[in-house]
Amino acid sequence: MKIAVPKEYDVKETRVPLIPADAKILVEKGVKIAIESGMGEPIGHHDADYETVGADVVPERMTLLSSADIVLRIRKSPREEIEWLKEEALHISYFDPFNEKELLKAFLSRGVSAVSMEMIPRTTRAQKMDVLSSQASLAGYVAVILAAERLEKIVPMMMTPSGTIAPARVFVIGAGVAGLQAIATARRLGARVEAFDTRTVVAEEVKSLGAKFVTIDLGETGQTTEGYAKALTNEQLEKQREAMTEHCASADIVITTAQVFGRKAPLIITNEMIAAMKEGSVVVDLAAEGGGNVEGVSPGEEVIVHGVRIIGYENVAGRVAVHASQMYSKNLVNFILEYWDEEEKTLTLRLDDEIIKGCLVTYKHEIFSETVKNIIEEGA
Secondary structure, three states, X not given: OEXXXXXXXXXXXXXXXXXXXXXXXXXXXXXXXXXXXXXXXXXXXXXXXXHHOOOEEEOOHHHHHHOOOEEEOOOOOOHHHHOOOOOOOEEEEOOOHHHOHHHHHXXXXXXXXXXXXXXXXXXXXXXXXXXXXXXXXXXXXXXXXXXXXXXXXXXXXXXXXXXXXXXXXXXXXXXXXXXXXXXXXXXXXXXXXXXXXXXXXXXXXXXXXXOEEOOOOOOOOOEOOOOOEOOOOHHHHHHHXXXXXXXXXXXXXXXXXXXXXXXXXXXXXXXXXXXXXXXXXXXXXXXXXXXXXXXXXXXXXXXXEOOEEEEOOOOHHHHHHHHHHHHHHHHHHHHHHHOEEXXXXXXXXXXXXXXXXXXXXXXXXXXXXXXXXXXXXXXX
């Protein structure tokens, strides 16, 4: 069985899908690994590093992809490259299937089985493959570091000959993986931290990190079976904004993390809320790539609104690309090894397996995922 790993075509992508240490693990399992020349360069892994562990280096992209049984990427494939794949090859990457109908059609037309890594279920068994959690934890860390660097104050309390400097106040909205890591990082830097989440079940986790959990009565909320916060109604969102205005106004740093997979991110912080904040405050919107939680955010950029700096960088985890690649690569290898047949030396998709049911979008010429199938049919 041959696995191919092409270079990421998006110049903004700093991560790589497979690092040499993990390529070695697969080679030792009997997998033939081929990478596109230069694939590992963004994080300092040279072609020779992959050759040393037994991988082949192929300079020509079409040759690489057309000979592969499995293709590993980070981002979705360019549509035209799907035509280069073997019929019934397996493609594993971020995919965003709800918003990529043309790409979905191309996979189906070619008979390519496509795994969407975003759709790995959030279960104990699947935790080692959960790319969203691994990348979100890094994004939460980076968000705090970015904000601290842009803030025109120090973060910790400091006793000086001139008097005591009060600690910066940080307000984190959303206490999922990214939010909890943001809380932990801000606390390590010495900030005074408050956090809010629609799921009151996370209150103890927030408190255990040394932050104050902000309670807002929104009526019935909760989380999905996968552990994500349920989408709020428009009325609940408005009530939430009203209650959060006070906390945003007193904060030096606000970090928003609310994303809904397959849909536009909910608007949480309005222009009026920003206007009530102190000049020089910093807002980091980790949902900017999905439409943003903050009114006026500009994806990929920093903007100043009412004297408040709004940071809307995309691919935030990619700002620590070495560790982001390390984690993504390990998630991919864990997925492959979960379904690796030692005797046959091949990957076998068990279609009745709960993880496969969650993340396999297309299987040969059919849409396999019931979730994707239902959403496509609803939008038809």
